[in-house]
Amino acid sequence: MEVLRTIAAVRAARRAVAGSVGLVPTMGYLHEGHLALVEAARAADDCLFVSIFVNPSQFGPNEAFATYPRDEERDLELLDAAGVDYVFLPEASAIYPPGFATTVDVGAVAEPLEGKFRPGHFRGVATVVLKLLQIVRPDRAYFGQKDAQQLAVVRRLVRDLDLEVEVVALPTVRDANGLALSSRNVRLSPVEREAAPVLWQALSLAREIWTRGARDAETYRRRLRELIDAEPLARIDYVSVADPETLEELERIKGAALISLAVRIGEVRLIDNVVLGAD
Numbered sequence: 001m002e003v004l005r006t007i008a009a010v011r012a013a014r015r016a017v018a019g020s021v022g023l024v025p026t027m028g029y030l031h032e033g034h035l036a037l038v039e040a041a042r043a044a045d046d047c048l049f050v051s052i053f054v055n056p057s058q059f060g061p062n063e064a065f066a067t068y069p070r071d072e073e074r075d076l077e078l079l080d081a082a083g084v085d086y087v088f089l090p091e092a093s094a095i096y097p098p099g100f101a102t103t104v105d106v107g108a109v110a111e112p113l114e115g116k117f118r119p120g121h122f123r124g125v126a127t128v129v130l131k132l133l134q135i136v137r138p139d140r141a142y143f144g145q146k147d148a149q150q151l152a153v154v155r156r157l158v159r160d161l162d163l164e165v166e167v168v169a170l171p172t173v174r175d176a177n178g179l180a181l182s183s184r185n186v187r188l189s190p191v192e193r194e195a196a197p198v199l200w201q202a203l204s205l206a207r208e209i210w211t212r213g214a215r216d217a218e219t220y221r222r223r224l225r226e227l228i229d230a231e232p233l234a235r236i237d238y239v240s241v242a243d244p245e246t247l248e249e250l251e252r253i254k255g256a257a258l259i260s261l262a263v264r265i266g267e268v269r270l271i272d273n274v275v276l277g278a279d
Contacts, residue, residue: 001076001079001080001084001085001086001087002085002086002087003076003086003087003089004086004087004088004089005088005089005090005091005094006090006094007090007094007135010049010086010088010135010136011135013049013086014049014136014137017046017047018046019045019046019047020044020045020046020047020139020140021045021046021047021048021049021136021137021138021139021140022041022042022044022045022047022048022049022138022139022140022141022142023041023048023049023050023051023132023133023136023138023140023141023142024037024038024041024048024049024050024051024141024142025050025051025053025128025129025132025141025143026050026051026052026053027052027053027054027055027068027183028052028053028054028069028070028071028072028075028183029068029069029070029071029075029183029186030074030075030078030079031173031181031182031183031185032173032181033144033146033172033173033180033181033182034144035078035082036144036170036173037142037143037144037170038050038079038082038084038142039082040142040168040170041140041142041168042082042083042084044140044168045138045139045140047085047086048083048084048085048086049084049085049086049087049088049136049138050079050084050086050087050088051087051088051089051090051132051136052072052075052087052088052089053088053089053090053092053095053128053132054068054070055095055124055125055128056092056096056124057096057103057120057123057124057127057128058120058121058122058124058125058128059121059124060118060119060120060121063118068183069183069184069186069187072089088132088135088136095128095131102127103123103124103126103127104123104126104127104130104157105123105126106122106126106153106156106157106160107156108246108247109149109152109153109156109245109246109247110122110123110126110149110153112240112242112247112248112249113149113238113240113242113247113260113262114149114150114262114271115149116238117237117238117262122149122150122153125150125153125154126153126154126157129141129154129157130157130161130163133158133163133165137164137165138165139165139166140165140166140167140168141154141165141166141167141168142168142170143167143168143169143170144169144170144171144172144173145169145170145171145172145273145275146172146173146180146181146182146271146272146273147271148244148258148260148273148275149247149260151167151169152244152245152247154167155167155245172272172273174200175197177197177200178197178199178200178201178204179193179196179197179199179200180199180200180270180271180272182270184268184269184270185268185270187267187268188265188266188268189266191233192233192265192266192268195231195232195233195234195265196265196268196270198227198228198231198234198263198265199228199261199263199270199272200272201227202224202227202228202239202261203224203259203261203272203273203274205223205224205227206220206223206224206259206274206276207274207276209223210253210276210277215252215253215254216251216252216253217241217249217250217251217252217253217257218251220239220241220259221239221240221241224239224259224261225239228261228263233265233266234263234264234265235263235264236261236262236263236264237262237263237264237269238260238261238262239259239260239261240258240259240260240261241253241257241258241259242257242258242260243256243257243258244256244257244258244275244278253276253277255277256275256276256277256278257275257276257277258273258274258275259273259274259275259276260272260273261273
């Protein structure tokens, strides 16, 4: 495995690759969810790039960029063991050099949900993802379903700008108790970690309601809010029932629906989701 810290080094390595290339973009502090993406890419592509970059432009003024968990040595050991060919590990100055001014706005899909609570977040996401795709030029890029709105943003970016890359989405990886794996889970206290599976319990309830035949979207919002509100440590930012592609809120579910949650457990903000009716 080779660690590359400059754009020029990545481009030189990419030119030397004869077969297909996969890219797994990450912000590091890797967990089993990231490694599932790596495993899928390793199986599908001849050459695998992983990027590790804590992107400052997607953090708001009140968000913890400086304290975002980092462990470069551990991450590189995990990626080496997983058979990664190249790791792109740039400094912020390589991605955003002096005078950098261009940003990417993907429109309405970035505005609700996380976009409402984190203004500018998806402008930062779309900009850095476009840069990574342009630098590495992968055949496939791999993302987790846990960040459903990010996935919708990336798909819109690729579609609207006619990028020659296949966006591959993989299922959310969870703890035994259903808690979606996330780098921010490390900030949960033992008591908060016991409360955090309430998100998965709510999403499981949504699946039950779907199986029973309910299609009124407000029924889902109300029932899920009631369940989460019963957990004393939980504070809801949103419970959404939306179109999986546009993220427009639904009144009635006629096809597929994205059920997504943002809930604060103590000071830790968690997100999770399921898609109903996609099969």
